[in-house]
Amino acid sequence: MCGIVAAVSTANVLPILMEGLKRLEYRGYDSAGVALVQAPGRLGRAREVGKVAALERQLSGAALSGMAGVAHTRWATHGEPSQDNAHPHVSGRIAVVHNGIIENHQALRAELIADGYGFTSQTDTEVVAHLVERELRRCGDLLAAVEATVARLDGAYALGVIDADRPDRVIGARHGSPLVVGIGEQGSYLGSDPLALLPVTDRFVYLEDGDLVEATREGCVVHGLDASGQRITVVREVFRYEHDDQAVGKGEFEHYMLKEIQEQPVAVANALEGRLGSDRVLVEAFGPQARQLLGATRQIHLVACGTSYHAALVARYWIEELAGIACQVEIASEYRYREVATPPGTLLLTLSQSGETADTLAALRHARKRGGDRYVGVLSICNVPGSSLVRESDLSLMTHAGPEIGVASTKAFTTQLTALMLVTLALRQLHGGEEELTAKLVHRLRYLPTLLGDTLQLEPDVAALAKGFVNYRHTLFLGRGAQMPIALEGALKLKEISYIHAEAYAAGELKHGPLALIDGNMPVVALAPMDGVLEKLKSNLQEVRARGGRLLAFADPESGLEAEEGLTVVKVPGCCRFLAPIVYTVPLQLLAYHVAVARETDVDQPRNLAKSVTVE
Template structure:
C-alpha cells in the first residue's frame, strides 16, 4: 500500500531517473550509453540497457557506473538498432541488481517479449501484482515497474501501441515509460503522465528521452510530450495521440546542442568551477537588459503587474530560499504582500486562494515535481496569473506559466546548486523593481541606480571570490566540528538558511540556521565553545541588533565566524574571527553574501574528502537543458 508519505518521497523519483531510447538502422548501443553519461551527474545507483539485434532481446544491468555497462557490452558483444537505456535512483525498492531497469516480461517459451524502462510511480501497482502472481507471473524485483511490464505482457493485444493505450487507463500515479515488444521490432512506444518525456527527431532515426540534454547532440528537432500523450516511435515516422485518443500534430522545436564540458581545467570539482562561473552566469542572465519599460517577463507583463495585489511564491530547497529573499525585496520596494510556500506543503493543505495574486514558481530545471504540482494546484483554484523563473525555456513549468523569466546559468553539474541560485536571486530582484515600477513606486533615478547596481554585480561577485584563501583557513577549523549554527537577520536570514543547507549537503556536518533574534528562544542552549557560529552581518538597519546577538553567543563561550561589511566596525577579537566583504552592497547584499558561504562549505567538504559533486543519498533531481 502506498502511503501519503511514500507518495511525497516517490514523486521525486519521477525526475531522478533517466531514460534514453532510440530506433535506428545502425547499432545504437554506444549512442544510448553516451546519452546516459550525459545524465550521470544527476546521481544514480544502478543502470541498464536492453538491445534488440533482430533475433533476440539482450539486457545488461549494473550497480556500478555507466562505464561498466560499456565494458560488459564489449565483453558480450551485444549490439542492436533499437534499444532502451536507464539510470535509476532507488526510492521504490532498494538499490539492487534485480531492481535495476530495464525490466522484462517473457512469452510462453521463456524468451523476453516486452522490455520496459520507467520513471516515477505507479500508485496502484499492488492492485495488479497479486492477480498476476495468481496466474503464473513471477517477480524478481520489488518494483512497480516489473508489475507494469508483466501487466503489459498479460494484456498484449498484438499491437503494443494499443496495449499501452489500454493499460494507461488502468494506472494511477506519475510516470514516463518507454516500451519495446520483440513481436514488433521496428517501434518503441512512449507515454507520459506527470513526468518529463521528449522525442528527438533525427535523420533516419528517432529518439525518446526523459531529458533533451541526453540526445540534443544527435537530433535536429525536439518534441515535448504533454500529460496523457502516447508516442509511436519508428525510424522514419513519429505519431502522437492525446489523452482522448486522437492523433495530433505536435510542435517541433529546433534542438540546441548543449555541450556538457568534462574538462575541469584548474578546478578540482564542478561545484568549485560553477562557483567561479557565477560572474558570467549573472552577466548572461542580465544580457540585453536596457530598462524596466521592456516586457522582460513576457508579453502583457507590464499590464498584469498593475492588476495584482499579492504574490504567492512556490518552490523547493534552494529555490525556496531564493523566494524567501524575494519576499523582503518585493514587500519593501513594491509594497505588495508576498507569501512563500514550500511546494510540497502547499499542495496538500487547504489554502485560501486569491485570484488577484501573482503565482510565481521558481525552479532551476522547470521540472521539479512538487513545484509543478503546486503551480497546477494554484491554477485549479482560479489563480490564473502565473509566472515562472527557470533555467530551461522549454520546461514544463515554463510551458504551464503565463509569464516567465529564463535565467542563463548554464548547465549545473554539481548536485549542490550555486550559480543557479545566484541567477535566481538576480532575476527576483529584477522582478521586485519591475513590480515597484509598475505601481509607480520607483523614480527614474532609482531605476537608473538599481539597473546600474545589477550590471555591477558580476564584478562585485568577482571581488567576493577573491576571498577564497581566507575562507580556506576557516575551513580547516570547521572540518573538525560536528555541528555548525548559521545566523542572519532580515533579508539575510534566507542566506543563512542556504549556507546551512550547503554545509550539510556536501560536508555531511550537521548545520542549522536561525534568525539571530530567535537565539534566546531555544538555539542558545546549543551554543558552546565546540560549536562554531557563522554570522552574516552586513551594514544595514539591523546591524546593531545582530551585534547584540553576537554578544549573546560570546557570553556563552561560542566562537563567532563573521562575514561583515568593512564599515560595520566588527573586528577580529577573542572568539571572533571576521572576513570583511570588499564592498558595501546595499539592497543586493544577499546575493553577494551567499557566495562566501558556498566557498566555506566547499572547502570544508574538500578537507573531509567527501564526494562533493555527488553527495551521498542526494541526486540532481532534474538537469538543465
C-alpha cells in the same frame, strides 16, 4: 530522480545509450542498466548496482549491440538498490524503463500474479512490463499495448518500451515525469533531459502529460489526448537546444560544482541581458502579457522547494519593501495540502531550476483547479525552456543559467535571485514606486556580475578556513533580515555535500533556545553586510562569543568587525543592501564546497540526493 535514455537508429545504439546515462548521472541514482533488441525476437540486457562505470565494466566482456534500446539510472523508491530491482525490467519480449511512481502497483501486482505472472523484483515498474506484455499478446500492436497499459496506471511516469519483435521502434509515454524526444539525422531518441542526447541531436520535442510517442529511424509521431480524453495525433513544437554541448563538461575544474560556482558572474549577466534599460527594468522583455499580469497583481504567493524556496524567502523582503505588495511564501509540498486563503488579484509565482519539480507542478495545478478567478495568473521562474512548468504558466522568466550538473544548486540559485529582483523592480515600476531608487538599483544590477567576480577572489581564504571545519559535527548559520534565507541556504549547502549537520537561525532568535548549543565545538557562521540590522547582529555575535563559541563572520569592509580571538572575519566586497543576499551567497557556497573536498565526500553526487525531484 531516475534517468531514461532510449534510441532507435540505423547503427548500434549502445554507445548512445551509455553516453546518455553518463550525462544523467547528475540526477542521482544507485543502479544502472541497458536493454537492446539484438536481433528480431531476442533481447539483451545488462544491469549493475552502483555507478554507470560499473555497468560499463560488465558490458566490456559482453557482446551486446542493437539498433533499438532503452537504458536507465535508478534512484531507489520501491525496493532496495539491487541488480534485480534495477531497470530495464523484462517480460517476455518486452523491456521497460520507468521514471516516477505507480501508486496502484500493489493492486496491479495482485491481478497479474492471479493471471500467472511471476515477479523477480520489488519495484512498482515490473507491473508495467507485465501489463504491456499481456496487452501485446491480446492486440499484437506495441503502441496499442502501451496505450492500454497507461490507462491502468495511477501516479507519475515516463516510460520507454521496446519489443524484441520490432527493432525498428521505441514507444515512450509521459504523465507527470519529464520525457523529451530527440530528432536526429539517423534516428529518434528519448531522454529524461536534453543533455543526455546532445551528442546526437540539438532538436527536441517536449512531450506533454498524456502523450504517447512512436519513435522510429525516420522520425516520431506523437499521440496526445483531446479535450474529451480521446487519443489523437498531434504536432508538438520542435525546440533547438540553445546551450553549447561544451557547457556540460567540467573543463579544467575538479568538480562540476566548483565550475558552476565560478560561472556565476556570466550566468547572472545572461539573466540580466536584454532586461535592463538605462534607468528601469524593461517589463516588455518578460513577455507580451507581463505588463497586464504584473499590473493587476495585488498579492503574491511564492511557491517553491528546497533552494528555490530560499530564493523565494529573500524575494519576500524585496517585494514587500520595494513594491509594497503583500507576499506569502509557501513550500510547494505543503501548499496544496491546506486551504490557502487567496484574495482576488493574487499572482502565483513558482520557481524551479528544472521546471519538472513534482511538488511545484502539483501546487500550480492545484491552484489552477481551485483558484478560479482569484489568481490573476501564474508566473514561473525557470532555467529550462519547454519544461512542464514553463508550458503550464501564463508567463515565464527564464534564468539563462545554462546547464547545472552538480546536485547542490549554485548558479541556478543566484540567477533565480537575480530574476526575482527583476520581477520586484518591474512590480515597483507598475505600482508607482519612486523612480530614483529604481534607477539606482538598475545601475547596481548592471555592476552585479563584476561584483560576483570580485567576491570569487575570496576562494583561497575560504578554502584555508574550510580545513578547520573537517572535524566538526555541527555548524550554526546566522543572518538577519534578507540574510536569514541566505543563512538557510548556506546551512543546506554544507549538509548536502559535506554531511555535517547544519542549521540556520535568525540571529535574534539565539536567546530563545539555540544559545544552549553554543560551546567550543559549535562553529557559528554569521552574515554581516551593511544594513539596518548590523548593530543588532553585532550584539547577537557577542552573545555567542560570551559562551565560548567560535565565530566566522562574512562581513562588509565598513562593518567595523575585525578579527580577534574567537572571531575570524572575511571581508566581502561592499555592496548595496538589496543585492547583498546574492553576493553573500557566494562565500557560503565556497565554504561548503571546500569543506566537502576536505572531507573527501562526493561533491557532485552527494549520497541519497537527486538533482531533479520529479516524484512527490
